[in-house]
Amino acid sequence: MKAAVIRFPGSNCDQDCMLALREFGVDAEYVWHKETSVAAYDLIVLPGGFSYGDYLRCGAIARFSPVMRSVVEEAAKGKFVLGICNGFQILCEAHLLPGALVRNRSLHFRCEHLFTRVENFTNPWLNTAVTGQLLNIPIAHGEGSYLADPETLIQLNRNRQILLRYCDSHGAVTHAANPNGSLENIAGICNARFNVFGLMPHPERACDPRLGSVDGRVIFESILTRLGVRKAA
């Protein structure tokens, strides 16, 4: 099992993702955005940051990086692709995930610990969690408000592709608990095959108890379990 952390110019959570993966004993490597193949990897991580300065629109330029053609091809073959924050934005721009992420409702960047609720655990990304479980994972974004047309939303709900929703500390999905104005408090979604997952919260920042929460681990544990490098608990 090998994992790739893609480095776009302007990625800045690449080192944090690498650290989290290596803490789990994963053989992970950085892949520069000018590379043309990620076929050698079983898990492909698009980290957070400001790829290309987020100029034009978040992720809009990064999707044209040479490496993305291969990411799209590998995703089509069923390889696992995880996009965190800016990585989620890039996956939407590359049409690997439906919908778009737009400016936060408050118009401000927001960085804080908050809760998301696991909406579905029958997938590769949350199989070690349970539905309804609360995850305390920090967010840090200026453009994380998830938008999609009504048909897409119906599809996402019907197929249970919405994996995480923002909620309060009691698990209630409320307007007040929504940090950015996302439709239906959406924090993370999958594609229809469940092999591509994008989320705005940063699970890699919630793996070390010294940083206040280890709730991000469940996502890494789940995908590593699915990949067979970790035994299910």
Next chain:
Amino acid sequence: MTEPAITPELIAKHGITPDEYGRIQSILGRDPNFTELGIFSVMWSEHCSYKNSKRELRKFPTTGPGVLVKAGEENAGVIDIGDGWAVAFKMESHNHPSAVEPFQGAATGVGGIIRDIFTMGARPVFSLNSLRFGPISEKAAAANTEPATLATNRRLFAGVVSGIAHYGNCIGIPTIGGEVYFDESYNGNPLVNVFCLGVLKHEQIARGAAKGIGNPVFYVGAETGRDGLAGAAFASRDLTEESKEDRPAVQVGDPFREKLLLEACLELLATDAVAGIQDMGAAGLTCSTCETASRGGTGVEIDLAKVPKRETGMTPYEIMLSESQERMLIIVKKGHEQTVCDIFEKWDLPYAEVGEVKDDGMMRVLNEGRLVAEIPASKLADDAPLYEREAKARPLPAELDLATLPEADVHRSLLDLLAYPSIASKNWVYRQYDHMVRSGTVVLPGSDAAVFLIREANKIVAATSDCNALYCSLDPREGARIAIAEAARNLACSGAVPLAVTDNLNFGNPHNQENFWQLRESVEGLAEGCRAFNTPVTGGNVSLYNQSPAGAIDPTPTVGMVGLIADEKHVTTSHFKSAGDVILLVGELGDELGASHYLKVVHGRKEGRVPRMDFGRELAVQEAVRALISSRLVRSAHDCSEGGLAVALAESCQSGGSLLGAQVDLGQTGLRLDQALFNESQSRIVVSVTAQNASAVQALLEWRGVSARRVGTVGGEQLVIRCNGAETAWSLTELHGAWYDSIAKVMEA
């Protein structure tokens, strides 16, 4: 194209006095041309030369066993943190640019300080900032303040915060702490002081010297444009109504470019290709060429035709004085040119070989082979005139006469203090900063000091910035002494041992004798503090001319202090942890109400004698608390500062996210109630300990000769303070409502 003739008017317009012009003539042995005049004007500005402050700065202690790079030697000081690792850190101001263009002014301030750190070969790991604005709400302003002034202050505050967020978030360096104060004296002249710390191994320290005759000189990074022309000179003048016209002197930042530049430079520095490296900050290409030559004892020759440019038709004057951002000058070891090319190609950054190191000590500037400037580099860099300005002492304020002070309702007063923007929670600010990227923020913003785990080195570093300018305005020496002591106290409360200091001296026009006296008193006060706490000054910045038509700012010698936490188990935060814990006040109950925020906020009076700072007592208190922390006896520690004991207790009830009440009994104090609750006597720390350990902790403190008293217990839905037989209670919701949302309510209204 013909250059303007050198006339007395043109010389004066460049801020050069007739005496200074004479000095230039004797250095050159002739009259300077237009380009050379421009070069001298920026290099001999206060911002670059410290000509008005250097004699004072020499009073700082700058050496110590851990100092690897001293103040003034390079772009930033470097301090040993053990196991072969070191930290480079520095604080710098961007006050003037932020006054006329808050977003870009603040953003480029962040960019500049980050470059200073990676120029040293260090990877920047976190930032802090220290901000000052005029009042933002009617309630917190003087009675007759114009609504337009408040609106301007809010615009500046919002702009500066989003500028810092824009740059820091994008480049991926967490902004994990700092301070924000509001006071009338900053109307029209906000202060934006930014701090950055980076980590490196001892052998990675890079030098800004042009070594090796014949070595090629490379320009890397963004193209040069007409932005920021002569910004250093702009920063060395008073702000006036016309300053808006200086907006072209404000640079435009591109954090994405800087992120690439940062990664490319660190990649290059990891090779063996670099002989010297220097960022282009204030005074741009001018400063970087003459300083590297001066440090190297060499000369540097560059050809401006080879400099990557953003615009056509730029004159040599403009190219030399441009302060376009995200640029570096690199002296490359001959034969290693290809390494530079490969790395900068990889990162898609412009680069060009623009000249070479010479043996004649000259800074020689050509344009397409034609000589446009030729100046002895060391004389330009190091021989700026030094001035001993006249100082005139301002009488120290008289002791506050309590009889003239009506006793305000303490219930209302505490809520007013907590809601006062300088004291209120800064969550509206730090939520806009990515304060968790790099996965090292062990203590989130809002505690006494920022605490960061530097994973590369496996070290935990604490950092804080402090300055109570209200104290400094009334007694600059005592205020400066307290700034150092408070910084050290904040570190002690976090479990850290202070290592070193960077300072940012923000003052008014030094030609005003009282302003210069404030500068001198503050420097001497800081120096005394640094010696007392054994924390050398490793660098910093001087920002004078902080003066609007309404007058000078309150003297603001901001202190950035860095400390080390020996063990992750020693990391301590300011908020109460569990009901039933015992609250102790380490230090005296105190009685000094002079210069307090209670006087200012509740009574509208900036007066009275500043609290006395006894370093011996302060050190004893700090060492005692640190020892208790090391023995793992302390559950929370929070120092008493603005607003005194009552504010410290109220903050400890709520700063951790969840709310915890407290029952406090101060007994019969012999003081007025407001005096007991809100006095700002120094050297006091509120700690909480488990009930089981309380007696042992008291005994340990007694054994150390540090006075301490048991003042209450944690728990309940209220903060209750009994004092002199009276009881005052605040519900947690009213405390939280006052403190937590105060700034957001004003800014989002």
